[in-house]
Amino acid sequence: MAEALAEMGITLPLLHLGLPDRFVEHGDPAVLLARCGLDAAGIERSIRAWMETRSLSHFPRGTR
DSSP, X not given: XXXXXXXXXXXXXXXXXXXXXXXXXXXXXHHHHHHTTOSHHHHHHXXXXXXXXXXXXXXOTTOO
């Protein structure tokens, strides 16, 4: 999605979440996602922390 927006010349503040740039052990997907912060609780924490560093003025009108 970020690439598509960039190709259209649309710049918005985005939070990118993904797997870390290191080896992730094999095992139960739910446990592994939690360890990487990509379970529901981890994603919520990341979003809340990211939003705390921004004000509504960072977002173009119509995207708030």
